[in-house]
Amino acid sequence: MKFSPLLAELISSLTCLPGVGNKSAQRMAFNLLERNREGALKLSSVLHNAMEHIRHCERCRTFTEHPVCEICQHPKRNSSGLLCIVESPQDVVAIEQTSSYQGMYFVLMGHLSPIDGIGPADIGLDELEQRLQNEPIEEVILATNPTVEGEATAHYIAQLCQQFDIGASRIAHGVPVGGELEYIDGNTLTHAFSGRRKL
């Protein structure tokens, strides 16, 4: 004898969420049933809407429920000549929160990873190539993560830019502002030294 069929189905469906195992799913199911049925019904309807309507922006590939996202529709950004390449939509949000960048984006939704079978076409480099060819882009800013895969991806895209005679730059890596030197890892310190600038 176990939970009622519908309750068992609810618990098993909740395990589709990343990081949620059977025990957490049970806790979630009981919590929602006991204390937050309204929130759960809202989540049910938003989940449905989101899965049905959120697709990738036709220009930058970020997630959006519109054919072209808000940033890509912005006239000033379109005429900036700047294209920033990031790995994920979260990266766009992080950069936007600084209010220091007013150009366009291209979201790879991942990075090159031959070991996992993820090649150039899987991260939208065909579309990127078309944009480099057809749009008046003056500089590509490579803001992929400072990981082995992120660096390899940045390197690959830099070569692509060279083909179209477009300048490519990499965001600076170094000691975070406010960070204490003694707690920074060696790799970052090496970057900080090799990227030093004259005062």
Place this chain on the structure above:
Amino acid sequence: MKFSPLLAELISSLTCLPGVGNKSAQRMAFNLLERNREGALKLSSVLHNAMEHIRHCERCRTFTEHPVCEICQHPKRNSSGLLCIVESPQDVVAIEQTSSYQGMYFVLMGHLSPIDGIGPADIGLDELEQRLQNEPIEEVILATNPTVEGEATAHYIAQLCQQFDIGASRIAHGVPVGGELEYIDGNTLTHAFSGRRKL
């Protein structure tokens, strides 16, 4: 600039799940959109069904989509004369998995907690009283948790049973089978000693 409105709504709706903050909700939303839209649509529909149809069993108060749960409908269990009192539906499942109990249940859906304003009526003791009065119950087994509130609740129900001249027993507390003595907390050890049985 932030996430698209629908994506922002999805992230905020996911935080209705217990233990899920904004960062985990973001991770969940992206994971579902990128890798498991089918699972998310399934979850959406099951969530809706569960919240609309799962109510409390009219006899034992556990969660079920039927008016009376499967265990309460069982003729053999109904004639057993045994009624086990537990705090939550998870406790029923734990006991059922041992296959060692063949009686009925009553699920309090909590415990007495005057500090939080949870009194006898909130944990169904009115209904329990009616069952004690009207059904041929021979023994009430108190299987509330061995916590301060669980003990107080068990004590309260034991007094109720006395009024109806029904025997009440408390499940044994002691060293878990396979547990090593040196790692058991003192409170449990005290229980184990005071509950010792002659061999």
